[in-house]
Amino acid sequence: MNDVLKTLGDWLLYAALFLAAAAAMLLGKADTVIVERLRAHTAAIVAPVLDTLSRPFDTAADGADRLHDFFALADQNAQLRHEREQLVQWQAVAERLAEENAVLRRLLNVVPEPGARYLAARVIADTGGVFARSLILNAGTAGGVQPGHIVVSSEGLVGRIAGAATGVSRVVLVTDLNSRVPVTVGNTRVRAILAGNNTDRPALIHLDTDAAAAVGDRVVTSGVTGAFPPGLPVGVVVAADDHHIAVAPFFESSRLEFVRVIDHGMRVPSAAMMTAVPPLPALPAAVPAAPAEAAEPAPAAAPATESAAGQ
Amino acid sequence: MKPVPLARIDVAVRQTVPVAMTLALAVLGAVPFRVPALAAIAPALPLVAVCYWTLHRPDLMPAAAAFAIGLLIDLLSGAPLGVNAGALVLVHLLISTQQRFFASRSFAIVWLAVSVVIGLALALAWMLACLYHATVIDPTALVFEALFTAGCLPPLWWLMRQCQFLVPDRT
Numbered sequence: 001m002n003d004v005l006k007t008l009g010d011w012l013l014y015a016a017l018f019l020a021a022a023a024a025m026l027l028g029k030a031d032t033v034i035v036e037r038l039r040a041h042t043a044a045i046v047a048p049v050l051d052t053l054s055r056p057f058d059t060a061a062d063g064a065d066r067l068h069d070f071f072a073l074a075d076q077n078a079q080l081r082h083e084r085e086q087l088v089q090w091q092a093v094a095e096r097l098a099e100e101n102a103v104l105r106r107l108l109n110v111v112p113e114p115g116a117r118y119l120a121a122r123v124i125a126d127t128g129g130v131f132a133r134s135l136i137l138n139a140g141t142a143g144g145v146q147p148g149h150i151v152v153s154s155e156g157l158v159g160r161i162a163g164a165a166t167g168v169s170r171v172v173l174v175t176d177l178n179s180r181v182p183v184t185v186g187n188t189r190v191r192a193i194l195a196g197n198n199t200d201r202p203a204l205i206h207l208d209t210d211a212a213a214a215v216g217d218r219v220v221t222s223g224v225t226g227a228f229p230p231g232l233p234v235g236v237v238v239a240a241d242d243h244h245i246a247v248a249p250f251f252e253s254s255r256l257e258f259v260r261v262i263d264h265g266m267r268v269p270s271a272a273m274m275t276a277v278p279p280l281p282a283l284p285a286a287v288p289a290a291p292a293e294a295a296e297p298a299p300a301a302a303p304a305t306e307s308a309a310g311q
Numbered sequence: 312m313k314p315v316p317l318a319r320i321d322v323a324v325r326q327t328v329p330v331a332m333t334l335a336l337a338v339l340g341a342v343p344f345r346v347p348a349l350a351a352i353a354p355a356l357p358l359v360a361v362c363y364w365t366l367h368r369p370d371l372m373p374a375a376a377a378f379a380i381g382l383l384i385d386l387l388s389g390a391p392l393g394v395n396a397g398a399l400v401l402v403h404l405l406i407s408t409q410q411r412f413f414a415s416r417s418f419a420i421v422w423l424a425v426s427v428v429i430g431l432a433l434a435l436a437w438m439l440a441c442l443y444h445a446t447v448i449d450p451t452a453l454v455f456e457a458l459f460t461a462g463c464l465p466p467l468w469w470l471m472r473q474c475q476f477l478v479p480d481r482t
Contacts, residue, residue, distance in 0.1 A: 010374075010407075017378045017400045024382065024393035025443055035392055042386040046338055053342045061345035126343035128350035130453045131390035131440045136341070162389075170389065177444055199449050200351070254347045 036147065036163035036170070043125070043136050044165040050124040051138055058257055116229065117263040119143055121169075123256045133176040133198055135159070135253065139261060140167045148227070150262040155250035156233035157181070157221060158259055169261075174234065174249055175202050182224040183234055186217035194219060194234060194247060201238065204245040213237050213245050229264040322479045329364035329371045330380070332474065333357050337384050351452045354460040356467060357384060358432055361399050362425045363471045365406040366413055368478060377403040390436075391443040398436040402428055422468075426461040433457050 028035045043050075069076065121139035128134070139145050141164045149161040151171045159173040172179055179196035185204065192207040204213060217237040223230025235249040336356040343350075357380055364372035381396030388395070405428045406413070413421055437453050 013374055014400065014404050017374055018397060020378065021381075021393040021397035021400065021439075024385070024396060025391055025439065028392035029443065039386050039389065042383065046341070046387065049338055050341060053339070057343060057345050123343055125341040125387070126350045127341045127388040129353065129388055129390065130351070130437065130448065130450070130456065131394055132388055134389035136387075172389065176389070177446070177448065197449065199452070200348075252347065254343070254345055254350060256343075257345075 037165075039170055040140075040163035040165035040168065043170055044140070044168045047124060047136070047138065047168045050136065051122075054122075054124045061255075061257070116265060117144070119145065119261045119263075120258055121145070121261055122258055124168075126253055126256075128173070128175075128253055130198060133173040133179075133196065133253070134162070135171040135173065135256065135259075137169045137171060137259065137261070138167065140164045140169045142166050144263065145169045145261050146263070150228055150232070150264060151259050152232060152262060153251045153256055153259050156235065157228070157249075158251050158253075158256065160227070161261065171259075173253060175200060175253075181228060181234065182222045183219050184222045185213045185219050185237065191222055191224065192245075201246040201248060202235075204237070204247060207245070213240050215240055219247050229262070325477055325479050326371055328474065328478050329360075329368055330376050332471070333360040333364065333372075333376075333380050334383070336360050337380055337387070340384070341387050352455040352459055354463040355429065355433065355456060356460070356463065357381075358399065358402055358429050359425070359460060359464055359467050360471065361402050362406055362428060363468060365403050366410070366421075367475065368481075369407055369410075370481060371478065372403070374400060374403045374407075391440055394436045394439045394443070397439055398432040401435050402432045405431065418465075418468075422461075422464055425464060426457075429460055429464075430457050433460075 119139055121137040121143075123135050124138045125136035127136065135151075135158075137145070137151075145161055145164045147161050147163055151158040151161060157174060159171045159176070159179065161169050162172040163170045174181055174194060174196055175198065176196045177198045179194075179202070181194040182191070183194045183204070184191055185207070190208050190213065192204045192213070194202050195205045196202045204219070207213065215237055219234045219237065221228040221230055221232040221234060233250055235247040237245060238248045239246040336359075340353060340356060361372060361377050361380070365377070377399040378396050381394075381399035382392070384390070384395040384399075385392050406425075409424075413424065416424075433453055433456065437448065437450055441448055
């Protein structure tokens with residue numbers, strides 16, 4: 001009799017635990033804020049261990065890189081000389097364009113981008129896998145890191161801060177299934193959304209219907225919705241057919257040791273952005289007063305509103 | 312108050328070895344090893360540990376502990392909450408109900424059977440994650456993860472057998 005009761009009790013326990021797992025999934029779906037906070041606090045508890053354990057691997061990886069560099073010295077030197085020659089030419093072009101850009105911005109009264117704050121952080125955990133792609137950083141709320149801040153490496157966009165606690169924060173990579181980044185593709189600046197899929201090759205979705213992306217096109221953030229600052233390099237198109245466009249991000253998560261957290265000061269959700277836009281169309285209304293005295297400003301004002309609406 | 316004898320504290324601490332070891336493997340899974348592509352197919356070592364201890368010391372690896380360790384993995388890895396917890400509870404259920412099958416089998420058979428159990432658990436986790444996201448997640452990396460885990464099983468099994476002397480005998 002006791003055995004039967006014990007077996008029954010065991011089965012009830014398993015049923016209760018499976019129900020609890022299902023309840024946890026529902027909670028994760030229903031209240032992401034609480035779950036993110038829970039994740040950040042759990043990471044904060046384990047952070048000292050992760051911080052210590054990750055250091056030897058960082059040192060080993062640095063050593064391996066140095067060894068590789070030592071043997072590839074001559075080749076790298078030749079390549080760098082070649083690149084330098086090209087970059088000197090590009091520098092001249094860039095300086096000329098920067099001056100021209102500054103003059104045109106003044107001319108058109110372009111609203112300046114809000115100033116950004118930067119913070120360097122070390123990657124203490126790489127929790128990539130089939131079910132999620134994320135990193136844990138050793139900088140948190142104490143350093144001013146907040147959910148919504150942008151994370152970049154020297155190569156380009158890495159992801160967004162999903163949750164932060166004291167001394168630790170969690171980054172959702174652009175390759176994560178939950179990640180959606182508004183981007184522009186190639187020189188045509190076609191708009192699309194970069195959607196993560198838990199693989200190393202996120203996909204471009206919601207492309208303008210008649211626009212095609214070609215292999216080799218660069219993908220940069222568009223800045224639409226304000227969640228990401230515009231112009232951050234994201235990746236390059238590596239495969240494109242009628243149904244699927246795959247992008248290879250510029251960063252490689254296993255090589256990330258230090259990243260930069262950017263507070264670009266524009267954590268505006270899309271709905272709030274919409275309400276912020278209306279004052280801009282008011283600009284042409286102010287312009288008609290001007291054509292009476294000068295015909296020239298009017299054509300200049302039109303592209304101004306266009307580009308402002310595009311921001 | 313009667314003082315607690317040191318021997319009892321010693322036994323109590325050593326009884327936590329199975330759970331502590333599984334927890335350590337769960338945390339180890341998050342350490343950045345700086346090896347390209349490893350993170351995506353890293354072996355699910357906590358699954359193996361839960362298998363071993365459920366088989367050899369079910370009294371020190373209760374189902375609730377397996378659930379809690381799974382929840383910790385979910386929280387740390389960013390996976391949907393409950394996915395790994397469900398997988399570890401399934402592992403516990405399958406192993407503990409098949410105790411009689413595992414008894415007095417050769418290691419090769421145990422290896423094969425535990426690999427099948429781990430495969431089933433990862434498949435459950437994958438299905439739960441697909442349900443959660445309402446999309447089909449590419450399972451390629453998961454197949455490699457399952458094979459990699461099965462490959463890591465013998466050394467880990469050996470390591471835990473060596474650690475079993477730490478665990479006090481059943482009273």
